[in-house]
Amino acid sequence: MFTDRQPRRFLDPQVLSRLAAVPLVPRKPMVGTVSGRHASPHRGSSVEFAEYRKYVPGDDLRRLDWRAYGRSDRFYVKEYEADTNLRLCLVLDTSGSMAYASAGTSKIDYARRVCGALAYLASQQGDAVGISCAADGIVRTLPPRRNPTHLRLVFDVIEEADPSGPTRLPEVLHEIAETIRQRALVVVVSDLFVEPEALGQAFSHLRFRRHDVAVFHLLDPQELGFKFQRPTRFLDMEGGGAIFADPIDIADRYHRAVAQYLDAVRELVLESAIDYHRVLSDEPYEQLLARFLVGRAAGRGLR
């Protein structure tokens, strides 16, 4: 499908082919626009039996279960599950801090690969894909669409994402929660360098709107380990001021602050029932996505 275009740097066909074996499924029933392969909260015409319902005038007589009538002398209508398509909304953090890379892959590159792979997988199974780039606000956005041309636009947005500016992720998530009218799978790929309390409110908002929220919490190994030896003047990549510190002197307090932050994130994730994945940028993204897809497939069937 990319034969007529330059290959995307963030897409690896071999990885995609391996990941395609596992379907991308939501944890909640989705409300789609067309028939698809995902469960819907409504009754429909699939082959999967849902329940019996008493006949009321106006029901289609073809849906009467005559055998039940023969056994009970009452009219019952036989109902089946409805299948619909999935609306995947990707939220890509493009704040300045996403450009950090202690060695090898930067967080934004890692996020591009995750978003690209998920967009491709969803599109391949006929689901709609949209994307929003979040920084100081929503920098760029594409609503979910199903056609391949739209996928190409999504890839363009991913490729052109430029990390800069401060992070206002909670506000962006609130806006997305209000913007997406129907149930969708919202995947957030970010380093979450925001106050956990504000973040928790945004996740609650998404949950209230009955979206299935998944979060890929991207961190660089150095951001976790803080293994510096020399005194360092740290420049804020999101445009703030600089901080001078002796890492040997401050390391223990830094680790304490990180641990407190992660504990707070853990709490809000548990409260909001978010599908949370903390990942370091030195971890192969294929493993991360495989774990993500398999975990969701294991919980398939919930409606």
Added chain:
Amino acid sequence: MTFLQPWVLAALPLVTLPLVIHLINQRRFQTMPWGAMMFLASARALSRGYSRLRHWLIMALRMVAVAAVILAVGRPLSRGWLALAGAGRPDMAIVILDRSPSMQQRGAGGDAKLDAGRRRLAATLDTLAPSRCVLLVDAERPPQELARPVDLADAAGTPPSAAPADVLRMLQLAYDHVREQAAGSTEVWICSDQRANDWALDDGGWGSLRDAFAKLPQQVRFQLLADPRPAPGNLAVRVASARLEARGAGRELVVTVAVTRQDEGARTTLPLKFEIGGATTVVDLDLAGREAVLKNHVIPLERSAATPGWGRVSLPADDNPADNDFYFAFDEPAPRRALVVADDAAARRVLELVAGIPPDKDQRAGADVVDPKNLAAAPWDGAALLLWQADLPAGRDAELVREFIDRGGQAVFFPPESPAPGRVFAGMSWQAWSAHAPAARPESWRSDQGLLANTLSGGALPLGDLEIRRSCGLDGDGVPLAALADGLPLLVRSAVQDNAYFCATTPAPRDSSLAAEGVVLYAIVQRAIERGLEPLGRARQFEAGGSTTRLPPAPWNRLAGPADVPADARGAQAGVFAAAGKLIAVNRPAAEDAGRSVADERIDAAFRGLSFARITTGAGSADSLVQEIWRAFLIAMLLALIVEGLLSLPRRAMPARTSGFPAVEAAA
């Protein structure tokens, strides 16, 4: 604290090296774009108290480690509380050894105090490594340089002595040596058992010596290695007298022996061993209390026994072997001849009678009355005593009398009726007569020693019964032996000539009752004759440490006594020696047997104003007083580094790489 390599301490500023490195490191900062600023801001907001404390602790421990290395390389010495004296490595160390008999007291390990102290000093000085080491063992010998401090441990060079240690004079020699050699910092080490007779702290020389040391430009420190531990059960034997008497066809040796003990021990029987002419006899002596006397013990001798002879009295072994033997020499008693020179006839008659009556009927005695104008013809050679009641001698007469006194003769001067003004002899001169009405009586006299000493039985001479009707004034440098009630001297010993005595009255009845109460005068005269006979006889008793001017010159041939006596130790080692046809029995002085120690406070007072420290040790301990303690500093460095390492470890584990949310992930 003392260092053997003090120049290494110049590197002590390197202690600040960790601080300097820290400051340089602070200036060599790097600039880095950083995303997780919120954590940095939180970390800065968190409490910095412990972190700052830990930071400075680590810095301090690094500095301690560097300091410990430098101090260890400097080879520090542990001197215990001696460090309070601020001692350092001396340029010169002067060792003063107390080799008196009391230093032969054995400790628990069997080592004598002298040997143990000598070894400790050798080990100490070997560690201190002074540039020069000087040894003082005797007030009569000049300081001797030691090639190495360990040579001090060689007992052959510093054998025990029978003489008391004259610490004051040895310190004066040390002062002279320090001043002459112009040495730098000096340490004077004194090894002594603090016996009173060795230190003589009543001597006025201590004050002047203290002032002299204080005025020295160089620093002089005094270290007293003291071992004043007493020996309560120690016994000492002493022969009070040994005289040869004729009994019928044979002769007898009459010996009076005293055994003293330093405490009131239990009653015991001592076997006294007499060794005379190769024959040994043992006599049991009951000892109860502190002293027992075997008085006039008779030992029969063959008529043909050679004279002069010698003998030895021994006690069984005890804590101190140096006072278990006493040597004595004996000879046929010499004629007790006295010369009488008197202007007054009454006095002359009394003096002639007193000097001519022997204390023992078997002894020969006599007095020769000499005309003052014909002194040269007098029998000076055989005389032991000169009784002079005339104007003090002058000119040729004075020379004759002075020669007589110098060879050991005794002289007692009585005042003439009309003393010649300005006539001085032996530093004394007669003044005017004064009459006493009623008659004056002696109020005080020296009863412990000298001519007026108590009798052997302990009774005092009846001086208080004397009546002095007239006395002649005395002027000059003398030591009063007896004084009247109003402080006027009665009997004075010349400070210039020890053997010259001056009596302020005459035995004439108009002047005193010396003749009527003849006991006092008789005792004075006979005791003086006894003293005067000593140089005349062929057998002499000599107290080690006394003046050797009247002793025969070297060489001395040792007949008895310790075998390791050096040839030049004339009069300092116990034993019997033959020299110039005489026998000389040398023994420790009587004060050595008393065992009195000087209180620490008195010694402190003697060194007041000087750098002085005392190390009191037990006998037999031979450990070095100074030890190298660089190992302790290395251990301190290791401990500092270990603690620094522990403090430098990260206090909090790095947060988990993954979420650690199995429930959440499983639910997904």
